[in-house]
Amino acid sequence: MGRLSIVFAILLMLSAISLVTARYQSRQLFVASERQGAQARELDTDWRRLQLERAELVRNARIDEIARHDLGMLPASPDRTLYLKGDFAPVPAPRASNGGQP
Template structure:
């Protein structure tokens, strides 16, 4: 009878430890699921932001393409830039450079 009681006590202890371990793992998994759901929400927000940026860039590229094709516009370059100096008499600016003169 003593051996049987000892055996059942041992089985009961193992069962209790198993229950505690299972609950601990369950809590850990719940925390991990919650963390991953938060990350999924962040990624979804980033995805939506990136879609908006892509749409904006596509719109800007379309406007740029239309400006180049329909209006014959080109990108400026330093050799085509006219620098206007301020202040000075209409006949000439200080230093000998006339207004609107290319440098």
């Protein structure tokens, strides 16, 4: 009976140590999961911010403003336009004073 008690005591101690180890690992996994969730939320916020920034950068008005101010570009006008025929030779633009006839 004494040996049986010792065997059960050892099994009980092993079971208790196993339980403590399992709980510790469970807590470690929970903490890691929470960190990953926080990182995912942060990345989602960054993604949304970048999407808004990209939408702002591709706005036509912004592109037009940069073209005019930073690059010094002007809108196309009929007096500065070259028309090309089939042989790709430049043809002067039609003049507005002669009724629009070439």
